[in-house]
Amino acid sequence: CDTTREGLEVKATVQIGKGGESHNGHSGWHTVICFDKTDAGIEFVHVMFAALKGHQERNADWKYVGSRVNEDTGSRRTETYNTTGTGTTKLRDGSAFLNPSRIIYSRWRQKRIGKIPAYSIFAKDGV
Template identity: 60%
Template structure:
């Protein structure tokens, strides 16, 4: 007899499989089961053991503790937002070993984690997380979750919480340059900000809030930036300033130069044209942008 749990979990298996771009045959092969059995699981007709579910989750690259809460959350009508595949600009160069499929999974996982946190927060306190903590702390949290999603969904792995860069690709051919520094912000079009201003790949991911308090990525920029000691630096030192309103002192900070900002905007790997009105941004008329730039389209 088909149970409600079988239907709920099976539907979520199908959702994760389709998100991952896998066919039933492909996932069944990864999980070591027949595609007919997998089809029955997805439709709720077949029962399954914990071992089978673990094998399916391993093939999907998600944990059971992610799949089960997501399944019941979806069944109650609360879905995590997904990025729009048509907003990816697949000609933009990415750091070595990173693909657009990796990036899609990274962004979706980050949005899903924030969604799960907010669902639990609302159930326990009636408030979403961003209503309970300061905006800069929330952006820092999103940055940490985004970095963690790169760790789980791409070749880029955690480096060290006190070292530069945030992530390292241990399989990269170019040694130390196979790293990635991660920043998130609510401010669309914002340039980079760093506490060290070093050479390397940087990603700046801009997000909006949805009506229910979840986040939705609208602009993701990648660029290799020259360090502040370079002959043509993409960073400028802005010091350690005191906030006039709060009296708190910021840590040592570097911001991107106008050229650094242009490099990031050239590298708009994901862009929602309904939210990012880049035609209003200044671009030097004599500058020849690279072929992948938003100004070359």
């Protein structure tokens, strides 16, 4: 990532295991916080971090998924980017918190360029 214009984007979602979603698909640090609503409040299930390559870079970690019109209301969804398989794997590698009673991460697909980082949940000595 280009550190001269680096930022941090934080997203929260109830879609556990999905990966990242952004309105810009830009380079920088990205955090995705997965949670579930319970009778007691919010339960955090997974928190992940990664430095991702923007959609205009070579081997980008983002893909453009566009904008849709809701047929019922006529409203248009904001332009959106989702992480590629490689971008999602980078986020999962950077898991800072994961509730193993809620997530069986060994079933997740991985798509990566290079070796598994030592800090990854997929490393032999991982979480």
